[in-house]
Amino acid sequence: MSVPSQPSVTPPPSAAPPVTGPGGLLHSPLHPTHLALGATMAPFGGWEMPISYAGSGVVAEHTAVRSTVGVFDVSHLGKASVTGPGAADFVNACLTADLGRIGPGQAQYTLCCADDGGVVDDLIAYLVGPDEVFLVPNAANAGQVVALLQQAAPDTITVTDRHAEFGVIAVQGPASAAVLRDAGLPTDLDYMQWADGEIAGEPVRICRTGYTGEHGYELLPSWSAAPQLWDVLADRAAAHGGRPAGLGARDTLRTEMGYPLHGQDLSREISPVQARSGWAVGWSKPAFFGREALVAEKAAGPRRTLWGLLALDRGVLRPHLEVQDAAGARVGETTSGTFSPTLGKGIALALLDAGGPGEGAEVAVQVRGRSLAARVVKPPFVPSHVR
Template sequence: MPNSNKLPLHDFHKANGARFVPFGGWEMPVQYSSILEEHKAVREAAGLFDVSHMGEVLIHGPEAAAYLDHLLVNAIASAEIGRAIYSPMCLENGGVVDDLIVYRMGAAEFLLCVNAANHAKDLSWMQTQADASGMDVCLEDQSDAYALLALQGPKAADILEVCGFAGIAELKRFRHESRTLAGGATVRICRTGYTGEDGFELFLPVGAADSLASMLLDRGTSYGLRLCGLGARDSLRLEAGLPLYGHELTETISPLEAGLEWTVKLGKSGFVGKSALLKQKEDGLDKRVVHFKLAGRRIAREGAEVIDAAGTTVGSVLSGTHSPILNCPIGSALIEVPALAGGLSVDLRGQREPLELASPPLHLAE
């Protein structure tokens, strides 16, 4: 895979039988055993993902909180220390530059976790907005300093407990705290994830990642833990109705159209994209992202046309896969709002398959 970055744990994955694919400029494990087995492990026990390709940006300074409230659609300045906040980051026209999680580390210090494929674009956009605002804030790209492991599933807390993270089950959803590993390295543990299950994401120094991953795998195997790749990560997030940038969120799909209205705090003072989003809300949406199931066995792939009862194309598929839990094809599509009231089908290479709306397909873990 020429011109692809390798994860710090590349050799660990290779030794454990990973198959690799290029993704976001990285050589990433797509699966180890099978996507089906890995998917079910996360739903029933636990799965360990290496997501060290994600970017980390430290934002600090006297006006860091005010800057992030200006940059992002969600409310950041009012969040308490130790909170994690999911938010889209918008253009002035309401389209999405990226979606990310903000971890409040201190009164004037925040860590942002951004999508790997958008890393360079995000940094440029953030710096442009910082310069234009004139606020006293500093941006530091710390992506090379961190490895990021995601331990997901109903047994995740139990596995961390037997690995020495006493009391970690008490950490609330979308909260984070720091712990010290046996070797002295600091790990930031966050009760967040991208699977629809309970779980944790662990930020730690690159040099400490191999020993922690090995310990988690060794002590977690008896709990049903499996190493998991991108294949299961995608099917899990789609089952749970979670967006993937470049699919359900793009520079032409707004948070409101993507069903993320809960993240858009129109009541706070001016932020990038507010005017466009306010107008969109007042005028009503022309199109909307929806999730669907199919009764047959064929998967609707990205770009497949969605058709109404009159045979008119009213939308297109954004993502599609097979759901191991529902045992049927599932997906998402961007569809004209008036068409949602009638019968819809998807064009699968000339054959129309009735489309059943479901939002989201599965209940998210509390």
């Protein structure tokens, strides 16, 4: 395995993000931009982030991503680096996916599990080379992932929390490649491939990843350069009929794809075997956190499995609703739920008991004292266009 020709992004040192409000919520480097755009702000993973923007709203922003392009601030996502001789092998012995299956310049979806098989977090690993891996975990769990890796690391490996050194901007939708080309950034990347580029003299890492089911990119500029990059990308997106999009649309988009959200569809109580995320586990690897418990659960079969629910009646599905079978017996609970702007129907993800209703079965979801009929389906709810 050779070190890639592209250099590692190493921005200048950055101060910690500011803290504001009685709740001590963190601000992204784009916080003033969101306020200027009239964004509706809300807490998310310890950060104050935009849910939607004035003059558009969740449905319009969702539709823009499916039809043209949307630009998201996801700088709340964690960032960490693992460096030192054999860093890639070390990460591979900790996280679930088989890092040996990709090469430098590629990225991989993977999981950090506890000893009992529960999911501490799901994250993206960027393989820089045999001696460096860059990780992007979720906002609320970044510190825990870093701590677990630091505890497991030998003296030759350094695990560094770099949360406040980088912003993250996602450009998602059919016109996403055109937006990046207009900005002079590389776009000729396979799915889950990354490259380092430059804009206005500032380094930026570009990866063909996303959380929407559309062709798209996630860009990691330095913290201080994020506002300038946002302005360029938002301007180019507007020229293609796109717009800024908030975390409200990000949630409806990912739910339509059946992508799990940690803390709801994956968690310390919901294993990858239960959440249909076993594809992100390198089952033949000799070691990773939680391996023994997960191998045993896979062999025995999970006691519950994540399914999709498509509402047959009018109504919006939400998390933590009881699901009943045709006889009225409890068979599970919704974990995520929303209104699908693409389908014009309520959709949900739900953990259903083993031996209970399967694909195609009709179930009843208890919504505020009434039963809402739904059909059990296997996600995604809409076609994927990521490849």
